[in-house]
Amino acid sequence: MNIPYRNPVLFADWSDPDVIRVGDTYYLTASSFNRVPGLPVLTSPDLVDWRILGHALPWLTPREHYRVPRPGCGVWAPALRFHDGRFWICYPDPDHGIFVTTARDPAGPWTPPRLVLPGRGLIDPCPLWDDDGRAYLVHGWARSRCGFNNRLTAYPMSPDLARPLTDGTVIVDGDTIDGCRTLEGPKWYRRDGWYWIFAPGGGVTDGWQYAMRSQHVFGPYEPRIVLARGDTDVNGPHQGAWVDDWFLHFQDRGAFGRVVHLQPLRWDDDGWPEIGDHGTPVAGTGSVRATGPATSDTFGGGRPGPQWTWPANPTGDEILAHSGTGLRLACRPGDDLRRLPAVLGQRLPGPRLRAETGLRLDAPPGSRAGLVVLGRTYAWIGLTHRPDGTYLTCRFAEDHGETEHHGEAEDHGERDAADPVLIPAGAAVRLVLTVTDTAQVRFAAEIDGARWDAFPVFTATPGLWIGATLGLFATGPGGHADFDRFDVTGSPPS
Incomplete structure (x- = not known):
């Protein structure tokens, strides 16, 4: 991608973005909480100009439970992946568990959401299909629902993510990392023989971004902070997605919600990602504001x-x-x-x-x-x-x-x-x-x-x-x- 842009590239509440590229096209999904339809699917040719393709959830599950507004509930941070010719979204409802929906076409139809890990407090799931075809899923925890957080738990899964094959294992305990708190939102990747988890810490308003690596899928993982506010005005830069040579993350902007920034990403000589300008956010490469999804409507x-x-x-x-x-x-x-x-x-x-x-x-x-x-x-x-x-x-x-x-x-x-x-x-x-x-x-x-x-x-x-x-x-x-x-x-x- 070589297009001038100015952050934020999505100046509205597209919270907890996850992004993938399939062919020459990028796709993004985001938290939707109690909004219906949920799980928006956006598309872009360049990570800068976005439009809404559709939604993966025509309604929230359980259907009758969400007949009334339930602020703070519903769809928390999802993960979007492409595997075996299908698009996959894993998403959490912190009061019910982790769900999976899939589609051949990102515009839909998407399969009815399937509850694969029931329970309260399970949040922010992300799947990983390894080179040998084995599947895994990692998630975080919400203290508000289960009484604890700051740890990541993983499961070996059936290849269709329909069920866990064993009980979960804590693969990262944030309490053992100096200064770590509110570790959540993991995104799981494989690169050059290493397993990588990108995960935010520190909370929505003032947090930072970790990258963690291991040569074994269940760890141990070595953490490093790869993006933090520094002397910029971009508070809490974290919770996003690595795609190609870019990292997308959100920034909490109060009434405007969690807006989305785009940062360049390179790999240093030691094999670690460097995001933005030596780990601090950049404003962009130009003065032109990106074209966001439509807001006007002729109905x-x-x-x-x-x-x-x-x-x-x-x-x-x-x-x-x-x-x-x-x-x-x-x-x-x-x-x-x-x-x-x-x-x-x-x-x-x-x-x-x-x-x-x-x-x-x-x-x-x-x-x-x-x-x-x-x-x-x-x-x-x-x-x-x-x-x-x-x-x-x-x-x-x-x-x-x-x-x-x-x-x-x-x-x-x-x-x-x-x-x-x-x-x-x-x-x-x-x-x-x-x-x-x-x-x-x-x-x-x-x-x-x-x-x-x-x-x-x-x-x-x-x-x-x-x-x-x-x-x-x-x-x-x-x-x-x-x-x-x-x-x-x-x-x-x-």
Whole structure:
């Protein structure tokens, strides 16, 4: 690859990326947590410009368990591999175990996920098929589920990864490595007679990247830190993938989520990988920002594009067919949008953006619909239908104390950010929000061409293990909301 680029190459929440090359094409998957569909599959000709090819999981398993939003649960760090003419994704659900799905075509269809290692706390799996055809699988542990972490466990597996052949063996104990903590996210490789494990340590915000090598598949492994922040502004550079002469990793950027950086990789005279500039991240080789996956949407055929997801398994009747243009969402019961399964969202794209859509609410009193930036806190602008008319409304909700384990929370409710504005019957309403590179959100609206923007600034916040969500919603006792094309541009107005 010889193309100018500027980091991050994916400026949105494509967390825990794993990347492979098959032929001349690169493929990437990432954690999706409680988003549905899950396990996105992206493709690129050059590791810089990416588009969404599809998703490997049309819904989360167990299906009924994920009918409600369960923040912090679902799909954690996956591994993507190509073996024996098939694409393979191993992924963990920390509350259920490790699953495997495969496909001949990365665009799908993918096989239904198969649970191959049941149990709580098993995370971040990666398979390895050795030169002799034997298969193995390594994974980490989540302290929040099993009471311990900082170790990597491996199993010999059947060649189709359907079952382990023996009990697991701890092949790396992070407690024996000086300064090591929160060792997780292993990726397993074979190179020049050595077995390699690339694994992050130190945690999401302030961690680093290890490379570990051994001449025996079950170790012992010799560790070395090969990427750390140094004097750069790239905090926690780790958890990613080695492919060709490159290493992709994430950086936690708060409301923008875990964005993806691309680093050059070379092998030194002692046979160790050197990532970035002598082990520190580089900004890139040019000033041009990469082209990321689509964010705007015309809602062709009344359906959302692949960039949109739900926070829980959908029932199938959230989107209504209609003869017009745009997207029609059914109004579903619900107050706190963090608990609503029917918020249609996408990753908040950075570093700056302007999003705009038109809205018409055809629903009884008590209904509302709008454009939301959703995380631990949220704010939205839209329409509310009251007995005396329809109002332009801007509201926000504070952090409600959501927990990772089960999503239960105390609901602090919403508050008006400004006095609602009664709008004329039949008026055309357009909703606008802008987001700065520090995640400051400003809302505005146009009512029959007249602008309304006297709303306070809202600071976007991440969700649990994910960045903020840019979303559309409709709630109430019945009726529907129509959204016309959704336009996102890269910079807000000054």
